[in-house]
Amino acid sequence: xxxxxxxxxxxxxxxxxxxxxxxxxxxxxxxxxxxxxxxxxxxxxxxxxxxxxxxxxxxxxxxxxxxxxxxxxxxxxxxxxxxxxxxxxxxxxxxxxxxxxxxxxxxxxxxxxxxxxxxxxxxxxxxxxxxxxxxxxxxxxxxxxxxxxxxxxxxxxxxxxxxxxxxxxxxxxxxxxxxxxxxxxxxxxxxxxxxxxxxxxxxxxxxxxxxxxxxxxxxxxxxxxxxxxxxxxxxxxxxxxxxxxxxxxxxxxxxxxxxxxxxxxxxxxxxxxxxxxxxxxxxxxxxxxxxxxxxxxxxxxxxxxxxxxxxxxxxxxxxxxxxxxxxxxxxxxxxxxxxxxxxxxxxxxxxxxxxxxxxxxxxxxxxxxxxxxxxxxxxxxxxxxxxxxxxxxxxxxxxxxxxxxxxxxxxxxxxxxxxxxxxxxxxxxxxxxxxxxxxxxxxxxxxxxxxxxxxxxxxxxxxxxxxxxxxxxxxxxxxxxxxxxxxxxxxxxxxxxxxxxxxxxxxxxxxxx
Numbered sequence: 001x002x003x004x005x006x007x008x009x010x011x012x013x014x015x016x017x018x019x020x021x022x023x024x025x026x027x028x029x030x031x032x033x034x035x036x037x038x039x040x041x042x043x044x045x046x047x048x049x050x051x052x053x054x055x056x057x058x059x060x061x062x063x064x065x066x067x068x069x070x071x072x073x074x075x076x077x078x079x080x081x082x083x084x085x086x087x088x089x090x091x092x093x094x095x096x097x098x099x100x101x102x103x104x105x106x107x108x109x110x111x112x113x114x115x116x117x118x119x120x121x122x123x124x125x126x127x128x129x130x131x132x133x134x135x136x137x138x139x140x141x142x143x144x145x146x147x148x149x150x151x152x153x154x155x156x157x158x159x160x161x162x163x164x165x166x167x168x169x170x171x172x173x174x175x176x177x178x179x180x181x182x183x184x185x186x187x188x189x190x191x192x193x194x195x196x197x198x199x200x201x202x203x204x205x206x207x208x209x210x211x212x213x214x215x216x217x218x219x220x221x222x223x224x225x226x227x228x229x230x231x232x233x234x235x236x237x238x239x240x241x242x243x244x245x246x247x248x249x250x251x252x253x254x255x256x257x258x259x260x261x262x263x264x265x266x267x268x269x270x271x272x273x274x275x276x277x278x279x280x281x282x283x284x285x286x287x288x289x290x291x292x293x294x295x296x297x298x299x300x301x302x303x304x305x306x307x308x309x310x311x312x313x314x315x316x317x318x319x320x321x322x323x324x325x326x327x328x329x330x331x332x333x334x335x336x337x338x339x340x341x342x343x344x345x346x347x348x349x350x351x352x353x354x355x356x357x358x359x360x361x362x363x364x365x366x367x368x369x370x371x372x373x374x375x376x377x378x379x380x381x382x383x384x385x386x387x388x389x390x391x392x393x394x395x396x397x398x399x400x401x402x403x404x405x406x407x408x409x410x411x412x413x414x415x416x417x418x419x420x421x422x423x424x425x426x427x428x429x430x431x432x433x434x435x436x437x438x439x440x441x442x443x444x445x446x447x448x449x450x451x452x453x454x455x456x457x458x459x460x461x462x463x464x465x466x467x468x469x470x471x472x473x474x475x476x477x478x479x480x481x482x483x484x485x486x487x488x489x490x491x492x493x494x495x496x497x498x499x500x501x502x503x504x505x506x507x508x509x510x511x512x513x
């Protein structure tokens with residue numbers, strides 16, 4: 001009888017343990033991370049855009065939380081992605097700039113979620129130059145990828161998928177949700193779009209949007225770069241001077257090989273939509289090409305319209321995924337996050353692109369929906385970062401956060417709970433200087449809610465800005481004696497942060513195992 005009793009005890013103990021694990025699994029929410037490339041916060045209507053409407057991204061914000069000061073550690077595509085995966089700065093994860101190669105053997109949050117029982121998938125733009133690791137399923141674009149008939153890298157080799165990349169990427173993700181995953185497990189889906197990255201090629205559904213309209217210009221479109229370091233005037237990213245006529249502006253003469261190559265990737269219907277949308281403006285441009293300020297204005301209108309047309313497709317596809325969650329009973333137990341790898345210039349300071357610690361590229365959008373947890377329509381104004389994403393996803397899943405991660409979980413903020421001793425300053429470091437793209441000088445700096453101190457260390461020049469009095473960052477007050485005490489405080493904070501995050505060199509170094 002004693003042996004029988006022991007077996008019975010063991011059986012019921014195992015059954016109880018299994019039930020506890022099952023209950024724990026049901027408590028782990030799904031995580032859907034939707035990520036765009038170069039999507040500026042000022043091109044989202046939830047952030048007050050004066051240029052476009054993004055009703056589906058706004059759905060996430062209206063049903064969840066909008067973060068108004070989400071900043072990045074290094075404002076460029078690949079490094080941002082590496083930071084998100086690892087929860088560590090570039091000098092700790094080894095991915096400094098877009099020439100780096102990601103070491104997939106290191107710890108990442110998808111690996112930890114996978115170990116905790118999550119089904120994990122990565123679809124779309126990867127941009128880290130090695131195969132994804134820590135994913136049960138992955139199909140990724142090679143490098144930047146292309147907008148039409150995109151190629152995808154898969155574990156089985158490369159495949160070409162007809163159609164527009166934003167639609168095709170979403171199709172692949174929805175197919176995995178429907179048929180590719182173990183539906184008894186919680187999932188992590190990283191759905192990462194190419195758009196609206198340069199060269200801003202619109203989809204056929206939106207290529208004619210804004211035709212005949214004149215969109216608002218930023219007040220700093222004709223910035224002359226006075227009252228700052230030499231870095232701003234040396235950069236090669238001005239809308240009026242540094243855009244490629246065919247690739248960026250879609251102005252091509254008859255028989256241009258670029259246009260022919262592009263059209264070969266399109267269906268006849270897609271070709272027709274493009275030719276019809278651009279014809280009138282292109283004909284006028286060819287007859288009388290603008291110069292001077294008129295050229296800057298013309299380039300800006302063409303650029304901003306194409307950029308927003310790409311975003312319209314992203315927003316459509318965000319809606320498709322949200323609708324899928326609703327229709328399949330997944331919405332209530334899925335955390336939905338929308339963000340971008342960094343901000344982007346929409347003509348501010350006369351620029352396109354990113355890289356700077358100036359606000360337009362330093363800040364990135366972040367909206368989070370978590371039904372039953374996040375208060376709908378809530379707004380968080382404290383300074384958070386892409387450095388915090390990995391920790392947040394692990395915390396949401398109930399997985400321990402490794403001590404080596406350098407950010408902090410946003411889960412208490414999402415729950416509306418008090419957060420003691422949240423950061424009051426943030427460290428930034430951009431490594432990819434000249435002669436790389438756009439000639440932006442390498443720099444590091446510290447930001448607080450009001451002030452920003454930036455060091456262009458190759459130039460041995462400094463800038464400091466008072467964001468309250470000068471939100472457009474047009475006047476450096478680094479040498480203003482009335483700011484001497486603020487400058488000393490920022491210099492001290494900068495030194496402390498570099499020590500805290502173990503920044504021992506301003507040069508890229510091999511990843512330490």
